[in-house]
Structure formats: structure tokens, C-alpha cells
Amino acid sequence: MEYMSQEGYDKLVAELRQLESVELPQVREAIAEARDKGDLSENFEYHAAKREQGRLLSRIRYKQRVLAHARVIDMSNRTSDCIQLLSxxxxxxxxxxxxxxxxxxxxxxxxxxxxxxxxxxxxxxxxxxxxxxxxxxxxxxxxxxxxxxxxxxx
Structure with a gap:
């Protein structure tokens, strides 16, 4: 379980949305364009796009796991008498x-x-x-x- 601030949680959600809705469709489009150029065994653009897709999918899965285990800390009932997370x-x-x-x-x-x-x-x-x-x-x-x-x- 990962404890984090609301700001950090919101930032991770925004990064995940960016990856899923912008970057991943761009990579899929690049794969489709490279596939249309013919022989895939010697097509560098296709292999580069597939590597990029794998990298992006890995980052997406990682951020999804972090968010699934994240807990936002309630700052309203905390005191400043000793050092804690987010102090x-x-x-x-x-x-x-x-x-x-x-x-x-x-x-x-x-x-x-x-x-x-x-x-x-x-x-x-x-x-x-x-x-x-x-x-x-x-x-x-x-x-x-x-x-x-x-x-x-x-």
C-alpha cells in the first residue's frame, strides 16, 4: 500500500490518462502505418513502434498498479508534534x-x-x-x- 497526497494521486491519474488516451493511440497508428509498408521482417519502423508500444504498455500497467494500491492521506486530523509522511x-x-x-x-x-x-x-x-x-x-x-x-x- 502506498500512502500519498491528493496532489500526487491526481498527478498520477493525469499521467495515466495521457498515456492511455494520447500516446498509446499514436503508437498504434505508427504500427499500422509501418505495417502498410510491406515486409515486416526488415521493417525498422515497425519494430521500433512495437518496442515503443511495449514500453508504453509497461508504464501504463505500472501506474495502474500504483493507483490500485494508493491511499490518499487525510490531512484534516493530523498534528505537527512529530514528523510523519507529508510533514x-x-x-x-x-x-x-x-x-x-x-x-x-x-x-x-x-x-x-x-x-x-x-x-x-x-x-x-x-x-x-x-x-x-x-x-x-x-x-x-x-x-x-x-x-x-x-x-x-x-
Missing amino acids: RVEITNLGNNSRMTYTLTSPHEANLREGKISVKSPIAQALLNKKVGDVIEVRVPAGTLRLRVERIEM
Whole structure:
């Protein structure tokens, strides 16, 4: 089961609709055009279109599985006393005194440029259920980070 925000769920639904209603019909049309050109055994366009169709069908099935197991989190009854999924957290790296703000999201919504990190990442795992003022140590590929929780928002 994947928990996610309403925004992330709506985005996945829109991507699935785009794949099913726009991209897949285009690929099917390209296959039909390539098939009309004759011998399929030596027709590069036909084979390329079939590969693209397989890739698209795989993406569609994956998104359908994610949506089938997705649960949208009700934000109305959540508190900001400890860090949870979809919490916005301001932390300080005690090694270099830099401040960072992240939102803990499902892996499907993670985007570092937007400050959204996957709840399955090492930093997010270490932050879960912590409170303001807590100091944590996280093992990351670059070494060990010491982080202090400064603020939690919903």
C-alpha cells in the first residue's frame, strides 16, 4: 500500500490518462502505418513502434498498479508534534550549520528540486516520529550526518 497526497494521486491519474488516451493511440497508428509498408521482417519502423508500444504498455500497467494500491492521506486530523509522511521539516546539518527544508513524500512524489524526499530515503527514515529539537545521526553514502529538527509543519 502506498500512502500519498491528493496532489500526487491526481498527478498520477493525469499521467495515466495521457498515456492511455494520447500516446498509446499514436503508437498504434505508427504500427499500422509501418505495417502498410510491406515486409515486416526488415521493417525498422515497425519494430521500433512495437518496442515503443511495449514500453508504453509497461508504464501504463505500472501506474495502474500504483493507483490500485494508493491511499490518499487525510490531512484534516493530523498534528505537527512529530514528523510523519507529508510533514514539511526544517533541519540543520550540525556538521556545517546549513539549514534545509524537506517534505517527506511517497517515492512516487519525490523530487529533490522541489524539496520533496522519499519517505524510504535514509534521511526521511531517520526523521520519522522525531520532534522539534531532536538530534539524529544518519548514515548516508557520503558518511554520517548529524541533523537537528528545527521546525515541523503539516
